[in-house]
Amino acid sequence: MDALVLDDVTKRFGERTAVDALSFTVKPGEIFGFLGGNGAGKTTSLRMVLDILRPTSGRIAVLGCPPGRENAADLGFMPEERGLYRGMSAIDTVTYFGRLKGMTTAAARAKGHDLLERFGLAGSAKMQIDKLSKGMAQKVQLAATLVNSPKLLLLDEPFSGLDPVNQGLLEDEILGAARGGATVIFSTHVMQHAERLCDRLLLLSQGRKVFEGTQPEARGRLPARLGIVSRDTPMRCPGVDRAEEVATDPDGWRTYNVTLGEGIDPADVLQCLTEQGITLRRFDQHRVSLHEVFLHLVGTNSADTQGQPS
Structure with a gap:
């Protein structure tokens, strides 16, 4: 069973097409990069996978089922706009997210303590979110994403706003989750993270797929x-x-x-x-970078290339 399938999926908002006839498949245990510039359609696609948005047309299968409640307990999602309750303690926050995924309070709390200890926050478990530093709060968000040991991790621009230390922590967690059998899909416009992590990747431009495959296959699109x-x-x-x-x-x-x-x-x-x-x-x-591949496939004048790192 494939971890995720999108088959000819289109999403329109009025006259604007945000995602255009998008098809791709993610295999179990892969780290799959969903790459593109701002406005490429990455977040819209992930929201359809999560059943936050409904596609205008096409088919989506998440762990063999249509998006919805049936597979919600097997998913972990980290949104680009971090969503924590600032008046709640770190451990209560992680426990709450575990309960939303169908865990018992005791199980969610025990796993929450384990994760906070792993992230160096054992001494801050009872502190309110608004009393934590930005980096500490980001670790709590990551713990809340992982608390239910998801089979499929969906991370929307997960490195956005992270300091270098927490970027390294997140990369380690992504690799560890995949080694443990989870499938990881993350969107990013920072190609260096994809180069270090991805088994396969998809390049998206203005809602359309311009490439899907391995990193060597992507680099092969450019002359040596x-x-x-x-x-x-x-x-x-x-x-x-x-x-x-x-x-x-x-x-x-x-x-x-x-x-x-x-x-x-x-x-x-x-x-x-x-x-x-x-x-x-x-x-x-010369070793071709994914950024060079992206510019070659999308074009330097595309809106999707704005803000791309060198």
């Missing part, structure tokens, strides 16, 4: 780029689209930024240079 230091031009090799000379040293060694044609394997270029007797001081392949 090389850094070559040689006394001879690499343009003699088939498959080299462009070789830009960027530096020359006093001994005649030239540094080139090389772009290969689509589908050209750098190993074939290396073999060609070697067979031609060209001496190389350096031959490096």
